[in-house]
Amino acid sequence: MLKILIIPCLLVLVSGDCVNPVDTYSAYTTTNLPLATETAFIVEFKSQCPDNKLTAVLGSEVLPVYVKPDGVSMLSLVKTHKELPADTYDVDLYDESGIAAYKNFLKEGGDAPKPLKTITISHPGVSKEGLPIQSEFIVMVASLLIWWFANTVKSRISE
Numbered sequence: 001m002l003k004i005l006i007i008p009c010l011l012v013l014v015s016g017d018c019v020n021p022v023d024t025y026s027a028y029t030t031t032n033l034p035l036a037t038e039t040a041f042i043v044e045f046k047s048q049c050p051d052n053k054l055t056a057v058l059g060s061e062v063l064p065v066y067v068k069p070d071g072v073s074m075l076s077l078v079k080t081h082k083e084l085p086a087d088t089y090d091v092d093l094y095d096e097s098g099i100a101a102y103k104n105f106l107k108e109g110g111d112a113p114k115p116l117k118t119i120t121i122s123h124p125g126v127s128k129e130g131l132p133i134q135s136e137f138i139v140m141v142a143s144l145l146i147w148w149f150a151n152t153v154k155s156r157i158s159e
Helices: 002-015 096-108 135-158
Strands: 022-029 038-047 055-058 061-064 072-080 087-094 117-123
Touching: 022 117, 038 117, 055 072, 055 096, 061 072, 061 096, 087 096
Parallel strands: none
Antiparallel strands: 022 038, 038 072, 055 061, 055 087, 087 117
């Protein structure tokens, strides 16, 4: 009876299938409108399956997953603000056989393959932060007012 339980477990370990490639992740999205002309998504995670080459799908975009020298995996996407509005986005991670099945699904239809892991990114959208007037303009007006006041006082004293 014990052999019946041990053999399937060993087969799963030997096969090398990656069941849960990501435990924790961090995500960044662009939120400041004046500083950026496009919206960027950056997702970093530590892969639990370092031998598997992962590929990500965000919406309908197939994105490569890069592995940095420190072992952290990263993916990024940059599009215009209109193409990536405020929303919650799902990033699906596939291994090599999974992405092949996904591309086949896009061509021929049928049932979509199940991703190894889905990462959810909450993008609050871009907004203009801070004052409605630029701070340089406020400083310039204040300087001109101080100069005008000082010049007025000087002209009254000299009369």
